[in-house]
Amino acid sequence: MAVSTTLLTESVLGWSIFAVVLVVILAFCWVYIRKYQSRQESEVISTITAICALAIALITSALLPVDIFLVSFMKYPNGTYKEWAANNETRKQIEDTVLYGYYTLYSIILFCVFLWIPFVYFYYEEKDYDNGNKCLQVKNALKYTIGFIIVCAALLLIGAFVPLDAPPNQNSTQWEKVQYLFEELGSSDGLAALSFSISSLTLIGMLAVITYTAYGMSVLPLNLIKGTRSIVYERLENTEDIEEVEHQIEKIKAKCEDGRPLSMRDRRNMQELEAKLQVLRRRGRHLEIAERNCCTKVGTALRPIKILLGIFFILVALLFTVALFISNLDKALHSAGISTGFIIFGTNLTNPLNELLLALQPVFPLDYVLITVITMYFVLTSMAGIRNMGIWFFWIRLFKIRPRRTRPQALLFLCMILLLIVLHTSYMIYSLAPQYVMYGSQKYLVQSPVPMTDVTQGNQTTGTTKICDAEAPEDQCTVTRSYLFLHKFWFFSTIYYFGNWAFIVVFLIGLTVSCCKGKKSVIEGEVEADDSDLSDDEYVH
Numbered sequence: 001m002a003v004s005t006t007l008l009t010e011s012v013l014g015w016s017i018f019a020v021v022l023v024v025i026l027a028f029c030w031v032y033i034r035k036y037q038s039r040q041e042s043e044v045i046s047t048i049t050a051i052c053a054l055a056i057a058l059i060t061s062a063l064l065p066v067d068i069f070l071v072s073f074m075k076y077p078n079g080t081y082k083e084w085a086a087n088n089e090t091r092k093q094i095e096d097t098v099l100y101g102y103y104t105l106y107s108i109i110l111f112c113v114f115l116w117i118p119f120v121y122f123y124y125e126e127k128d129y130d131n132g133n134k135c136l137q138v139k140n141a142l143k144y145t146i147g148f149i150i151v152c153a154a155l156l157l158i159g160a161f162v163p164l165d166a167p168p169n170q171n172s173t174q175w176e177k178v179q180y181l182f183e184e185l186g187s188s189d190g191l192a193a194l195s196f197s198i199s200s201l202t203l204i205g206m207l208a209v210i211t212y213t214a215y216g217m218s219v220l221p222l223n224l225i226k227g228t229r230s231i232v233y234e235r236l237e238n239t240e241d242i243e244e245v246e247h248q249i250e251k252i253k254a255k256c257e258d259g260r261p262l263s264m265r266d267r268r269n270m271q272e273l274e275a276k277l278q279v280l281r282r283r284g285r286h287l288e289i290a291e292r293n294c295c296t297k298v299g300t301a302l303r304p305i306k307i308l309l310g311i312f313f314i315l316v317a318l319l320f321t322v323a324l325f326i327s328n329l330d331k332a333l334h335s336a337g338i339s340t341g342f343i344i345f346g347t348n349l350t351n352p353l354n355e356l357l358l359a360l361q362p363v364f365p366l367d368y369v370l371i372t373v374i375t376m377y378f379v380l381t382s383m384a385g386i387r388n389m390g391i392w393f394f395w396i397r398l399f400k401i402r403p404r405r406t407r408p409q410a411l412l413f414l415c416m417i418l419l420l421i422v423l424h425t426s427y428m429i430y431s432l433a434p435q436y437v438m439y440g441s442q443k444y445l446v447q448s449p450v451p452m453t454d455v456t457q458g459n460q461t462t463g464t465t466k467i468c469d470a471e472a473p474e475d476q477c478t479v480t481r482s483y484l485f486l487h488k489f490w491f492f493s494t495i496y497y498f499g500n501w502a503f504i505v506v507f508l509i510g511l512t513v514s515c516c517k518g519k520k521s522v523i524e525g526e527v528e529a530d531d532s533d534l535s536d537d538e539y540v541h
Contacts, residue, residue, distance in 0.1 A: 216385025
């Protein structure tokens with residue numbers, strides 16, 4: 001009875017923390033989407049979809065710390081199992097609960113990426129062409145969404161019939177091989193199919209991480225350190241630019257005072273100058289409002305804190321880069337190579353982040369707080385990268401992410417990208433701290449014989465506590481479900497490995513570019529001449 005009560009208490013503690021994080025995530029998602037949402041083009045269905053999709057992305061990222069917390073809480077600091085976890089069936093039940101949590105959230109992500117978000121996106125796109133005909137909007141949106149559903153079905157089928165192990169008899173007949181595939185499908189209960197689909201999406205997430213997260217890790221801290229330009233100086237500079245453009249327009253108009261028509265070149269220059277003048281006047285109105293804004297004044301007062309935060313964030317980014325480099329180098333030197341997905345069990349080189357997490361273990365719950373902060377740091381830097389770069393398709397910019405001016409389609413794209421990034425975040429964190437992500441803070445006892453001077457006393461042993469690693473007995477250390485999920489298909493691990501090298505290179509390039517750039521405008525991104533997504537068409541009055 002006491003063991004059951006303890007088990008319930010430990011489980012409730014872990015999931016209670018998750019529930020608190022869930023409430024915070026939902027509140028954050030609502031505020032974030034409402035901040036960037038266009039006031040004129042907002043739609044209830046797209047707003048709800050964006051908030052839910054962003055919440056699912058953050059909730060999935062928050063599950064990794066819970067996974068590590070639960071496997072770590074099964075043992076005492078001396079390496080022995082707690083009373084409620086002494087039974088192997090009890091431990092398996094807890095592990096399965098976390099595993100099903102992963103599969104549930106990953107299934108929801110599949111639903112969002114391949115059905116929900118595409119349908120809402122095309123439903124909103126068709127609104128402009130169907131003159132308010134709801135049935136026709138739904139019909140056309142479903143027609144385009146079927147393509148995504150077919151891709152999802154194909155991935156599930158491929159994953160269902162890709163065997164994780166080779167058939168026991170290579171000389172078996174074709175029918176026996178087909179039977180073996182169906183046995184594999186039945187034994188996995190379809191989970192391999194889901195794993196393959198999620199791993200395929202994770203590859204796309206890897207590209208998003210290399211593009212947006214790597215850049216966000218450099219631009220976010222440097223923007224905090226450098227700050228923004230002076231509003232007074234910007235207004236003065238903008239006024240001078242307006243006067244100069246007006247003077248150039250007057251010079252061109254003077255050419256036709258005698259009734260002569262303007263040349264083609266002059267008419268083209270006139271159009272360009274008038275468009276530039278319109279942008280400058282809009283910019284002046286935005287700067288005037290920003291100067292009166294209380295948030296701008298508060299931001300100026302908090303400048304020292306922003307500088308400290310920027311220094312902290314850049315140090316964290318450099319720590320992550322060094323840890324990722326050491327982890328990849330460790331895999332290159334000590335793994336079995338490409339054919340095994342560069343998988344290693346434990347660490348052979350000193351990884352600073354892994355050592356820091358292990359050093360924080362004795363002070364509960366600092367290690368769990370740190371792993372949670374690392375997870376959220378990746379998500380926030382990804383959001384910063386998307387916000388600064390916008391949403392691109394190769395060299396074509398599709399949308400810009402701007403406060404109070406972002407179109408519903410852009411928000412849906414933002415949330416889909418974040419869903420894909422979160423899928424790859426777990427592997428990134430494993431690369432940063434492999435041993436900790438595998439075993440958490442677990443320890444185990446190693447029995448060693450004690451030399452005796454008197455043979456009549458018999459054989460005696462003493463127990464030494466060691467941190468769990470690959471050399472630990474299987475029944476003494478529990479591997480997190482996240483680790484097992486990440487390495488289900490070796491060929492995906494190989495691609496992720498090379499993706500980590502690309503991430504390091506892009507981060508260093510982004511850091512160099514960010515250092516060379518000057519201070520950004522206080523109204524950065526609000527008024528631009530090359531608007532292509534109409535997200536800045538809302539004038540501020």
